[in-house]
Amino acid sequence: MWRRRNLAIIGAIGLAALGGGLFAQTSSRPAEATTISSVSNTITINAHGETFAPPPANAAPALTAQQAWAQFIQSSTVGSGGTAIPSGTTAQLGLFTFAVGPSSGCGTTNCSNLIVQNGTAYSALNQLAYGYSYPSTCVGGNDINPLPPTSCTQWIFLDAKTGQLIVMTSQP
Numbered sequence: 165m166w167r168r169r170n171l172a173i174i175g176a177i178g179l180a181a182l183g184g185g186l187f188a189q190t191s192s193r194p195a196e197a198t199t200i201s202s203v204s205n206t207i208t209i210n211a212h213g214e215t216f217a218p219p220p221a222n223a224a225p226a227l228t229a230q231q232a233w234a235q236f237i238q239s240s241t242v243g244s245g246g247t248a249i250p251s252g253t254t255a256q257l258g259l260f261t262f263a264v265g266p267s268s269g270c271g272t273t274n275c276s277n278l279i280v281q282n283g284t285a286y287s288a289l290n291q292l293a294y295g296y297s298y299p300s301t302c303v304g305g306n307d308i309n310p311l312p313p314t315s316c317t318q319w320i321f322l323d324a325k326t327g328q329l330i331v332m333t334s335q336p
């Protein structure tokens with residue numbers, strides 16, 4: 165599916181950009197003013213089907229927010245700085261959903277790694293995850309028609325069991 169491929173490319177670019185920015189912030193200082201909580205109300209990340217909802221009361225993640233972050237940093241970079249959650253970052257536990265598109269575009273093999281439910285394909289559907297958010301500046305448009313930078317929230321969603329990256333995205 166074209167959207168999934170584009171998101172994978174965007175995610176790789178975002179990860180490379182983070183390598184120079186956010187990861188550099190983690191050098192050796194401890195996390196300061198980092199909020200860690202559970203999502204209390206459903207957050208709509210964007211109109212394309214990304215949501216972050218409250219976890220069930222009995223949710224028992226295998227990793228803490230700090231452990232998941234450290235696992236992510238260690239698996240994403242080679243020998244870079246510390247693994248503390250960067251200051252100014254909010255970490256929340258919740259159920260992450262990421263709709264990829266209609267399942268009618270799947271064909272016979274295109275959805276093999278996706279969850280298909282009620283005619284929609286998802287890369288994550290109510291997956292227990294940590295969402296790490298921080299204020300940022302986002303740019304839009306394209307090379308021909310760039311849009312001016314605007315304030316936004318950057319999100320990194322990690323699997324609460326493994327610390328593996330689910331997706332990096334931005335919320336206008």
